[in-house]
Amino acid sequence: MNKQILYPDPRYRSKLVVVVILTMLVAVLWWTVPGAYVAGNELDGPALGVALSVVVNLILLVAPLVFVGPYYRSLRYEILDDEVIVIAGILTKSVKHVPYRTVTNLKVTRGPVDRLFGLGSLAIQTAGMSGTTGAEENLVGLSDVQDVYEEVAARLRRFRSAMAPDQAGENGSAVPPIPAPGGGDRLLSEILDELRAIRAHVARE
Numbered sequence: 413m414n415k416q417i418l419y420p421d422p423r424y425r426s427k428l429v430v431v432v433i434l435t436m437l438v439a440v441l442w443w444t445v446p447g448a449y450v451a452g453n454e455l456d457g458p459a460l461g462v463a464l465s466v467v468v469n470l471i472l473l474v475a476p477l478v479f480v481g482p483y484y485r486s487l488r489y490e491i492l493d494d495e496v497i498v499i500a501g502i503l504t505k506s507v508k509h510v511p512y513r514t515v516t517n518l519k520v521t522r523g524p525v526d527r528l529f530g531l532g533s534l535a536i537q538t539a540g541m542s543g544t545t546g547a548e549e550n551l552v553g554l555s556d557v558q559d560v561y562e563e564v565a566a567r568l569r570r571f572r573s574a575m576a577p578d579q580a581g582e583n584g585s586a587v588p589p590i591p592a593p594g595g596g597d598r599l600l601s602e603i604l605d606e607l608r609a610i611r612a613h614v615a616r617e
Contacts (some may be wrong), residue, residue, distance in 0.1 A: 416563065418489040423529045424553025425484040431525060432480060436473045489551050491564060494571055496536060498549045510549050512571040514538040519547070520561050532557030534564065 482502045490497040498508045517537040526532055532554055535547035554560050 414493055416491040418491065418551070418554070418560065420484060420487050420553025421531060421555040423555065424487075424531055425480060427525055427529045427531060427553070428480045428484060429477060432476045433473065436476065484553075487553070491560075491567065493567055496549065496551070496564060498551065508549050510536050510538060512568050513575075514548075515568060517547075518561060518565060518568075520557055522557070531555055534560050536564070 479502060483500070486500050486502055486505070488499040490499070494513075495509050495511045498506075498510070500506050500508075515536060516539055517535075519535040519537070520532055521535055522532040531552075534551040534554065534557055536549050536551070538548040551557075551560060
């Protein structure tokens with residue numbers, strides 16, 4: 413079996429550091445000033461209150477940063493001929509299998525911070541996640557996300573073309589087409605256009 417093993421780009425670790433710092437700053441700043449004021453009153457000195465607040469904030473900031481490196485090193489993606497495997501976890505190792513027979517959507521995403529670091533993610537949605545906003549699994553921190561999309565899409569096409577007719581889908585239904593990068597917006601638009609045409613035809617009848 414032809415297996416391709418991928419790891420997140422080293423810049424993904426830097427992105428995680430930035431995200432953790434920004435998140436913690438937003439999370440703690442709203443209570444820092446009132447907390448320092450209250451602590452200062454209790455300790456009979458505003459300087460002690462500010463010092464205590466700074467120490468607490470540093471602890472809250474440093475603690476998550478400690479796990480950034482180990483989490484980054486734990487990530488591994490395996491692209492096989494019949495599935496994608498995502499391995500992650502620090503204390504508990506998670507091994508997630510995403511079989512191609514269940515894949516309904518592939519989506520390339522690049523958030524603002526991703527674009528800042530030249531990264532992207534490949535979201536893989538399956539039949540079990542249909543109707544929800546989440547993806548079954550995400551391959552994050554990829555600098556060559558478009559190439560990874562093309563590789564997964566190509567293997568998905570080969571897998572579907574090799575399936576027997578009675579395995580094409582549940583109850584004999586056709587396997588959904590592979591969406592273009594960026595999501596299924598074009599597919600949804602085409603479905604809506606077709607529905608409008610049917611409705612217009614029925615109205616004329």
